[in-house]
Amino acid sequence: MKVLVTGGCGFIGSHFIRVIFAERPDWQVINLDALTYAGNLANTLDIQTHPRYRFVYGSITDKDLVNTLVSEVDAVINFAAETHVDRSLMDNEPFILTNILGVQRLIDACVRHGKRFHHVSTDEVFGSLGPDDPKFHEATPYDPRNPYSATKAASDHLVRAAVHSHALRGTISNCTNNYGPYLYPEKFLAIAITNLMENRPISVQGDGRQIRDWITARDHALGILAIIERGQIGHTYMMGGDAELSIAQTARAVIKAMGAHEEMLKFTQDRPGQDRRYAINYSKISTELNWKPQVTFEQGLEQMIRWYQENESWWKPIKQSSGYRKWYEENVGRLT
Numbered sequence: 001m002k003v004l005v006t007g008g009c010g011f012i013g014s015h016f017i018r019v020i021f022a023e024r025p026d027w028q029v030i031n032l033d034a035l036t037y038a039g040n041l042a043n044t045l046d047i048q049t050h051p052r053y054r055f056v057y058g059s060i061t062d063k064d065l066v067n068t069l070v071s072e073v074d075a076v077i078n079f080a081a082e083t084h085v086d087r088s089l090m091d092n093e094p095f096i097l098t099n100i101l102g103v104q105r106l107i108d109a110c111v112r113h114g115k116r117f118h119h120v121s122t123d124e125v126f127g128s129l130g131p132d133d134p135k136f137h138e139a140t141p142y143d144p145r146n147p148y149s150a151t152k153a154a155s156d157h158l159v160r161a162a163v164h165s166h167a168l169r170g171t172i173s174n175c176t177n178n179y180g181p182y183l184y185p186e187k188f189l190a191i192a193i194t195n196l197m198e199n200r201p202i203s204v205q206g207d208g209r210q211i212r213d214w215i216t217a218r219d220h221a222l223g224i225l226a227i228i229e230r231g232q233i234g235h236t237y238m239m240g241g242d243a244e245l246s247i248a249q250t251a252r253a254v255i256k257a258m259g260a261h262e263e264m265l266k267f268t269q270d271r272p273g274q275d276r277r278y279a280i281n282y283s284k285i286s287t288e289l290n291w292k293p294q295v296t297f298e299q300g301l302e303q304m305i306r307w308y309q310e311n312e313s314w315w316k317p318i319k320q321s322s323g324y325r326k327w328y329e330e331n332v333g334r335l336t
C-alpha cells in the first residue's frame, strides 16, 4: 500500500505517519505539505530518513502537483488544513483556499484516478452543545459557528457529494480535540504546559466552563487507520476521547500533574463565537471497527508533559520566534 498523506508536517498528520510506520511495515508514505506556520519539519525529524518516506513540499491547491501525486498512490488521507479558529476570525482567505478549494482538488484527482480518499474533519462542524444535550453523533445536523468550522463543514459536504455524484471511494472522520506531543504551542494544552515550564500563568478565556472532549492524536490516528482499511465507503465515523472536561478543569489537571500552584490559573476575556461544549458519541466506530481510545486523559496528559519536558529544543524556538511572540501578545497576554 502506498499512501499520500497531506499536511503530514502538522500535529495529527505527523502522528499518523508515525503510526503507519509502526503498525504497517509494508506501507509507503508520500507527505505533501505546504509548510505553513503550523507545518514544522521538526515534527517529522524522526521519520525524515525512513526508507518508506518521501516528503514533497507543495500545496493541495496545486492542481497539477496533486494530480501527479495522486496517480502514484493507492489512497489519500487529507490532514492538510488551516486549523486555528482565532486566526480564521482575523483572516478567512487561507481557510477558504485550503479547506475548501484544496479539498476539492484532492477529490477531483481521486475521482480521476479511482483512488481511495479519507478526509479528516472535526466535531466543530456540529456547533455547540448545551450541558445536557446528547453527544454529537454521525447524524447530528451541521451547525458551524466560525469561519474555520464553516470551511471544514463545506469540505465534508464536498466529499459526500462526490461519493454520490462521482462514485468517490470516500470516508470522513469527525474527531474531537486532540492533544499530545508536537501540539503547536498556540493550542491550549501546549500553551498551558510550556507556560508552566517557563513559570508563566495559564490563561483561560471567559469563565473556563467551555467543555472539550480530549483525545490523543495517536488514538485518533489509529482510528483513521481502521477506517481506511475497514470503513464503509461513503460513511462518516466519529471519534472522541471519553474525556469531557471544562477548560478550567483541564488547566487545573495540568497544574496538578506538574505540581504547580493554583494561582498560575488566570481568567481573561472570551473570544467571539466560543462554543460551549463539544462531546462525541463514538459507538459506531467502536461497534463496526472495534476502535476505542487506548489511553485515559490522565495517562495521555502525563505522556504529553514528559514529552514537552524532554523536547524543549522542539518548542522553545517556536515560542521565541517573533511571529509567535506577536501572536501571543495579541491573543493571550503580555510576554515579559
Ligand SMILES: NC(=O)c1ccc[n+]([C@@H]2O[C@H](COP(=O)([O-])OP(=O)(O)OC[C@H]3O[C@@H](n4cnc5c(N)ncnc54)[C@H](O)[C@@H]3O)[C@@H](O)[C@H]2O)c1
Binding pocket: 006, 007, 008, 009, 010, 011, 012, 013, 032, 033, 034, 035, 036, 037, 038, 039, 040, 058, 059, 060, 061, 078, 079, 080, 081, 082, 083, 084, 098, 102, 120, 121, 122, 123, 152, 174, 175, 176, 177, 178, 179, 184
Ligand atoms: N487539532 C485538533 O484537535 C483536531 C481535531 C479534529 C480534527 N482536526 C483536523 O485534523 C487535521 C489536522 O489538524 P492538525 O491539528 O494536525 O493541524 P495543523 O495545523 O497542526 O497542521 C496542518 C498541516 O497542514 C499543512 N497545510 C496547510 N495548508 C496546506 C496546503 N494548502 N497544502 C498542503 N499542506 C497544507 C500545514 O503546513 C500543516 O503541516 C485538520 O484537517 C483538522 O481540521 C484537528
